[in-house]
Amino acid sequence: MSGSIIPDKLPVASINSFRKSVLAWYDQNRRTLPWRALPGQKPNPYHVWLSEVMLQQTVVATVVPYFQSFVRLWPTVHHLAQAPQDDVLKAWAGLGYYARARNLHKASHMISTELGGVFPQAEQALKSIPGIGDYTAAAILSIAFDQPAVVVDGNVERVVSRYFAITEPLPKGKILIRKAAALLAQGRIDRPADYAQALMDLGAAICVPKNPRCSACPVSRTCQARKQGHAASFPVRATKKAKPFKSGAIYLIKSRDNCRILLEKRPEEGLFGGMSGFLTSEWGDQGHFEHPERILSLGMPQKMRGALIKHSFTHFDLELQGYELIALRKPSGTSFWVNKNDILESGLPSLFQKFARFIVDNKRYGALL
Structure with a gap:
């Protein structure tokens, strides 16, 4: 048997x-x-x-x-x-x-x-x-x-x-x-x-x-x-294939008075559907991504030193490089402002919570908050 x-x-x-x-x-x-x-x-x-x-x-x-x-x-x-x-x-x-x-x-x-x-x-x-x-x-x-x-x-x-x-x-x-x-x-x-x-x-x-x-x-x-x-x-498991790797950018977008941080409500369908999160680029393969027009229309992103956020999903691994910018105009769409002191209590999914924690803990960027 x-x-x-x-x-x-x-x-x-x-x-x-x-x-x-x-x-x-x-x-x-x-x-x-x-x-x-x-x-x-x-x-x-x-x-x-x-x-x-x-x-x-x-x-x-x-x-x-x-x-x-x-x-x-x-x-x-x-x-x-x-x-x-x-x-x-x-x-x-x-x-x-x-x-x-x-x-x-x-x-x-x-x-x-x-x-x-x-x-x-x-x-x-x-x-x-x-x-x-x-x-x-x-x-x-x-x-x-x-x-x-x-x-x-x-x-x-x-x-x-x-x-x-x-x-x-x-x-x-x-x-x-x-x-x-x-x-x-x-x-x-x-x-x-x-x-x-x-x-x-x-x-x-x-x-x-x-x-x-x-x-x-x-x-x-x-x-x-x-x-x-x-x-x-036991149980016997089939040999796992290596997970695909994706990368992109994640953005710390601040208001001109440095009192607020821009988040967005994500689409109902897809990853983090209906959740709040930082704005990101598209997630590309082979380490390639571009800043989207909706980001460039707000200002020029500057690379954040040490802000490489890593996260593992069921079917792929992800790395997001952090960028910061000051919004030069009022954003549109599903984005919204939150008080900078409330960022860790904003109900963010774990990927975005990692970035929020980096911002708060890092001396250079945490000072902004």
Whole structure:
């Protein structure tokens, strides 16, 4: 029972043993998380949904303070629906993948106005909500409503790939991993919410990416990867291609009285959609870029010493060279002025926050603020 062939069925006794061992471990070792119901408590579907959206492509430690801030600002889905999108985007700043925030806000409107604030308890109905796909729907069904579902996040993926020793490299291997996970979860009504979270916690605490703690694992005796002696090599991953490199310019544009800094609201679609940020050039390949006309029409950019801002996106790496100028005329379009003392509290995404921090920390440019 290993390799790239997953059986269509497992013996019921094997499934029962696996689940019993994992749940027993969970009862003693479960994580306490701000969105997770304590034993005996009923889960809050709003908290489950909000946390699952935030946790997409983002680790728990990063999400915790954002989640706490959101529920403090908007304690129910109705409150979130009534909030201006700009406020939601500002609160999301630094969490990345900003389409999630826009979809979160759209979804809150739908849940609040069309569904009366009640989250659906059926997979297809959940998937009709913006930003909810297969995984998030399964997580909500399982964790919020204690329904049987196949919930496979990064932690679960690691546990299952090792337990079955699945050799098909990712990303193709995800199909086999999900099939294997389904063998252990589909149709099971014995504590489905706890089981889903147990596998997540097992992957986070024991079946970790490097140096897995196999001796502390409740299912190590039947784990195929451990039997083979190289659990850490799973999940198998295809060789990564080198990321493309892009570069451009980022601009510190000051008012004539040196009291304000120019920002812009970015287009709704694309990177940092709907977010505020410094003006930039187009991002070109091979280290090539040109100052755009909209910048040159304001003044002549001067290169800022040491202001090379580096940022890594999922699909490419970016370097932006900082330039400064004083605006000789009132800018047009979606640009706007902010007080220079408020630049670090302007809800900037992490790329632009790096530039703001450079400006404030650097003696030469920080003196301008």
